[in-house]
Every structure is written in C-alpha cells, then in structure tokens.
Amino acid sequence: MTKAIMIQGTGSNVGKSMIVAGLLRACARRGLQVRPFKPQNMSNNAAVTVNGGEIGRAQALQARAAGVEPHTDMNPILLKPQSATGAQVIVQGQVAGHQEAAAFGANKAALMPAVLQSFQRLANDCDLIIVEGAGSPAETNLRTGDIANMGFARAAGVPVILMGDIDRGGVIAQIVGTQAVLEEDDNALIRGFAVNKFRGDRSLFDKGRDDIARRTGWPSLGVIPWFDSAHRLPAEDVMDLPARSRSGGSGCVIAVPRLPRIANFDDLDPLAAEPGVDLRMIMPGTPLPAEADLVLLVGSKATISDLAAFRAEGWDIDLAAHVRRGGHVLGICGGYQMLGRTLSDPDGLEGLTGMVEGLGHLEVDTIMAPLKHLSLKTGTHPASGTALEGYEIHIGETTGADCAGAWLSFDGLREGAASRNGRVSGCYMHGIFSSDAFRRAYLAGFGVESALSFEDGVEDALNALADHVEQFMDVDFLLELAEEI
Template identity: 50%
Template sequence: MFQGTGSDVGKTVLVAGFCRLASRKGIKVMPFKPQNMSNNAAVADDGGEIGRGQWLQAFAANEKPSVHMNPVLLKPQSSTGSQIIVQGKLSGFKKGADYQKMKGELLDRVMESFARLKEKADLVLVEGAGSSAEINLRACDIANMGFARSADVPVILIGDIDRGGVIASLVGTATILDRADRAMVCGYLINKFRGDLSLFDDGIKAIRNFTGWPCLGVIPWLEGASLLPPEDSMALEHRSPKKHGKVKIAVPVLPHIANFDDLDPLIHESDVEIVFVRKGECFPANSDVIILPGSKSTIADMIALRERKWDGEIIKHAKKGGMVIGICGGFQILGRKIFDPDSLEGNISETDALGLLDMVTEIGERKLTRNSNAIHLLSGLPLTGYEIHMGKSFGPDCRYAPLKINNVEDGAASPDGKIWGTYLHGLFSADAFRHYFIGSFGAKPDKSGHFEKLDNALDKIADELEKAVDVNALFRLAR
C-alpha cells in the first residue's frame, strides 16, 4: 500500500507507473483505492462509478476497470457534504461528520472488494488517500492505516520533496503514528526530486536515524505525469497556458467543476491553446471557443458564474459569433432554467441559466451511469465516452441534437450550430472527431492519438521508476 505524507504527493501517478511496470514483467496486477474523494469520475466496465485515478491505473495495468478497484467514492457537492458512491452505485448524501460515523459500516464493503481483486490478481497495489498522519480521523479510518491494518498490507510512505519539508513530513508522520500503525511501514519513497541526487544523501541518513525506515528510492520529476488525467481539481491550480495555438479555447473554473479531464485530449494537441479562467479573471477577448465542463452542483455553479460576471462575457462571446460548448453540467447551464425540485444538489430549487439554448433542465433522482457509443451527426464521425448525470433536458433546441448516443438523439444546439451541448463525457478522446473539430478552426492535429500518448507516457514513467527504485525488492515486500 502506498500512502502519502500529504495530499498531491504523487500517489496516483506512482501506483499507475508501478502497475505498468508490473504488467510489463508479466505480473497480473490490479489497482485498489479503498476510499477516494474526487469529482473526476469514470465509468467502470461493470457499470458503476470509480475515481478517474483508478481508471487510469487499470489502463496502466492492462486490466478492465471495475467498481471494486474503488469501492467508496466521495463526490463533494458542497463545502460540507458529498455524494457517497459505494461499489459504483449512489448510496446517498452525507455531511462530513455524518460520514465519519458510517465509515465503520463501509469497511466490510471495502474488504469485500479487496478480496475480489486478490482472487484475480498476483499483485494488488493499493493507494491511500490524503495523509496517513491525519490522526484526528484515525478512529474510523478506511482509507489509510485503518485499511492497512485490517487487510494486513505493508505500507510504503511517499514524500514530496518538491513542496519542501520532506524530511520533517516523514519524521513527523513517524512521530505521531501509534506504534501498531508505524509498524506497518516498511520503507519510503522520495518523489519529484530535481537536481543532484548526492545532495540528498545526508537527508536519507537523517530520516533513517529518526525513523529506522529504509529509503526504497528517490524518484525524479516525471515529465510524463503531465499527460495523465488528473484525479481532482487541485491539479487545475498548476495548469496554465504554456503555448500559443491556432485555436484558443477558454474554460471557466467553477467551484464544483467535474470531469474536466474531458479537455485533456485538446490540451495535449500542439496547435491548441487552453486557457483556464479563474475567479477574478476575464475571458480572453480572442477566444475561438468557450467550453463549459461538467459540474457536481449545476445550480450552485451557475450562481457562481453569475456572481463572477462571467455570464455577460459568455453571452457577449456568443453574440459575436463565437462557439460555446457545454458538457453535462455545462450543457445544462446553457439552457434557460435549471430546476431541482427535490433539492438533490443543494437548497436552491431553481435558477435562471445562460439562456443560450432554448431548453430547460430538471434534476431528478435517477442517476444514469454508463459507457456509451455515439455519432456526431454533422460529421458522421463515431465517438465513445460515458454518461454520469441526474438531469433531463428538454425544449425546442433539442430538435437540433448534435449527437446520437446509443442510437438516441442527445443534447441540443442553436439553429446555426454555434452553441451546442451534450451529456457525453470523453467525446474529444475520439481522434477523428477531435481532429475534425480543431481542423474547423484551421489547427493542425498531432499525428499520435490520445490513448497512444497516454500509453507512451505510462511507459516512460515505468522506465524512470525502474531506474530509480529497486522494483524487485519493492514487489517482494508485498509477500
């Protein structure tokens, strides 16, 4: 089990890299994360939701993603509460304190899923969540040491040297863990190292003196990690425009943004510039397209969009003839109104939306979660993706549906086709459609496909890990 001294130390990427490495060695390996908190979800092959990180790790392991790879998924819906997904299915909504009380009940489901993977795999690589040193949450923990102890899984700690204070974070973790938890740790990894490795020799000695733990490797900054889909919105803080492209796409970063990895295939196109617009910023005046990504709380995000004065900017862009695209929650925001009569997403039952499409959305209890095949009707090009949503949209502009999903028309568009939206996530992963889309703005598509880039990135990460870590010794620790 790989646990971190804090959040965002690189656990997801390292587990994916080790999954790829093990798979290349002929080991049947599967990833597992007992509890995840993320609004970047994927649909597993057995039909339910899992964190995007576990989908990536399954891809790296050359295994089909399963709901049992991430049996508990928390999807934050407000500042105090989350949707609870258990073994892929919606279980309800809980505030933080209430969820802490139910975690003991969920451990049985977690252990059941872990047992299923163990039956099928030679090796299971487990990812912890947040920090293993959150002793205030230890009593009912199922994400870190609580799981490790219940499953009797040896633990590797990961420290992030790039953020500074890595020695203190490792020594501090050892200091505050109780004796039984500390005994589960059999070594540590230093991640995101840059520069002369010999300069950290004394650091390794100091950590050994304080903790008794061996260093199992010092891992360099992994350039391929930037090509992997991020697990949560923390990654957006590090994303900024790094190039100029033939087509410029602006994306508002709203409080409940979800499944924004829909944009990754576009981000990684050389001739495309993506600008993430954050609070206090304005949309670039020369944007060709504005894309509204998914949202975990559509009404709350529409209100935030209005408070930030972005509604006027988006409408102005549309009036000038610019294209606006909405995906899932972003599609709902394009309509005239959003209704939530049962207060499923919050305590506001309705709001005016942007009014760029003549349609309304009603949030309902039934949640649609499935992988889907589709056709882009204007070009006739095939698409593959997935749907995760709780609303239905209807109105005159649905007559101009841009897609057919599983042979049923989906989405809506303005009569001139400049404003359109769909419930299909992942549509830009289809290489032919993405090339058609950016080519319509004069951009030149890259030769390599999206999943080919992802594969190559994982192979490069695995190569780096094999150089930096005694992988055979690491895997032997798994007994």
C-alpha cells in the same frame, strides 16, 4: 498466493496515484497479474466502469496501466464533494446518499465491510494488488474509524511504503514526523519510505535520505525525480487543473471557466495535448478572454451553485458578449444544463428545491431527477461521419426546441442540442474528445490541423512512467516487501 502492498503519502498530492500507476505498468510488464485498489477516494473526476458503476479517475488510469478494465471494486468508496462540508457517497459504484463531513466521519467505520469485500474479490483474480492511500495517515484526528489509510492496512494486513514530496520542501520532517505521531501498531506496518518529485542533482539529497533512514529505522526505496511527462496523463485532482492551461500559446483559444465544483475535467486532457490549441483555465477574478474562439463549460457536481458562481464572477456578461461577437460555446453535462433557459431541482438533489434561470443560450430546460445515468456508449458525429466513444454520468433530463439540433448520435439515439446558428451547443456525453477522428473534425472548424493520437500518447506516457519508476525506485525490493493476504 495473492500479495499486496500499500503506498501511503505524507499528504495529499504527493504523487501517490501516479507512482502507483507506474508500478502497476512495471509489474504488468514483468508478467504479473496486478490490480489497483484505493479504499476511499475523494474526487469529482470519476470514470464509468464496465459493470455500470463509477470510481475515481485515477483508479481507471491505474487499471489501464495494469492492462485490465476498470471495476468498481478498485475504488469501493468514492466521495464526490457537492459543497464545502458535504459530499455524495458512492459505495461499490452506486450512490448511497449524501453526508455532511461530520456525519461521514462518525459513520465511516460502517463502510469497512464493503471495502474489505471489494478487496477480497480483487484478490481472487491476481498476483499482486498495489493499494493507494488517501491524504495522510498522520492526520490523527481522522484515525478513529479510518478506512483509507492505516485503518485499512491493519484490517487487511497490508504492509505500507510511506511516500514524501520533496518539491514542497520539508520532506525529512514529513516522513520523520509521520512516524512520530502514528500509533505503535500503525508504525509496525511501515516497511520503508520513498521520496518523490525531486528536481536537480539527486546526490545532493543523499545525506537527507540517510538521515530519514537513521531516524526512522526504515529503508529507502528510492528518491524519484520529477516526471516531466505527468501532464500527458489524465489529471485526478482539481489542484492539477492549472497545469493543463497553456495560456499565451498559439492556435485556437479555448477558454474554460474554473468553477468551484468542476467535475469530469478529463474532457480537457485531449485538448490540452493538441499543439494547435491554446487551452486556458480561467481562474476566479479573471474575465473570459475576448480573443477566445470557444468557451467550454465542462461538468459540475453542483450545477445550480456553480451557475451562481459563474454569475458572481461576471462570466455570464462575458459569455453574452462572446456570443454576440460570433464566438462558439460548448457545454458538456453540467455546462450543457447551465446553457439552457431554466434548471429545476424539485427534490432538492443538489441542495435547495426550486427553479433558477439558466444562461439562456440554448432553448432547452433541465429538470433534476433522482435517476443517475451511468453508462459507456459508442456513437457518431453525423456532420463529419466520425466514430465516437463516450460515457454518461449525470442526473437530470433536458428537453426543448434546440434538442432538434442534436449534433451527436449514441446507441442510435440523437444526443445534445444546438442553437439555430450552430454556434452554441451542448451534450451529456463525456470523453468525446478522446476520439481522434472526431476531435480532428471538430477542431478543423477552428482552423486547427491535428495529427495527434491521444490514446497512443497516454500509452507512451504510461510506459515512460514505468521506465522512470524502474530506474529510480527499487521495484525488486518493493515486491519482496509485499505480503500474502
């Protein structure tokens, strides 16, 4: 008796992920066993699951909203861009290879059996699946072989709610235009529409809402105002990164260079939430600020090419000056690899084979290797005695003299490296700043007094989001529209 319904958008970043999370929490609070599902995602912000795979960060947050552990079946196809035209393909949590966009477009239909297999496994253990589409079904050039939007909806027999983004303007054309370009059988699956990200007096859009309903024949499920606490939830898309910045604020200045293939940037979320931290995303064309207390290099899906981009911006010169002034530097995962003496890629896992010089601030060397480390771990920060939780998601092995300065311990093994003066350090473990006690101890070294409970804040934001969705979206009607699968 499992039911399902799908939220598709008129475009990317219309708020599908967030609304699905809110719906899941709202339905879970009603006593329903609910699960998130996204057939295909494209993101370098991934989460490690309890069954040893990886999925998009948004689906991990949605699982949390539903009150269950993340599982690879919740996002069976994950594309992780490594270049402008190519991506690593993750199938049911594991690396299946690398494909250029044209080849993936031609071959994606072959992945539908894996998508449907994961969907059916989820359906065996819940009352309701809320499915999230990707991009827009109106991209008719991508319709052949589609597994992300209407192709999946038709294959699985799942009804659709279409969501538009009024903050971008033109939402009437977004929704009416989508109906105009869809095939008749695709349109037949759409049961209603919703408008997201409204600012101001909602009554001013009543005529617009009614015009959409008149032109499409679809009922409205609501006009949803802008959710002011969205910044308190982990970001999925790299487009959301500038909103994490609070440049001009007070407190410890942490500068984060925005590299082209930045990955697993959820490491920034707990820092962005700290009142005593001035977190600054440094965009291309902007120097690293001289007043920075800490320069933080986060993960990368293409470490060697991002290192080249770092140098092209002149940030290597800025970083060297920062170190000479006595500033601190922390590298996580790809950022850790960049801080070493050399990076070698003998198998061309990231592109061309060969070796490049690192930034040279740590006495370590990294060799890229085919084995991908994927695991959830617990550990400690020996210097403060605080407990830690984190996750590994990387290729490459790093060794060298500064590994003797390993400053973390996970599963009984020393982790990371630090320079002799302790001002430059790195590690492979993501998620460490979500551990409140460790984050407080780490930031205390920069004069920050923290009382923030980050995970409690995420829970509060999810509950507030559920309240928001219940107030402004017709959840009862949505549940009526869901169909058995």
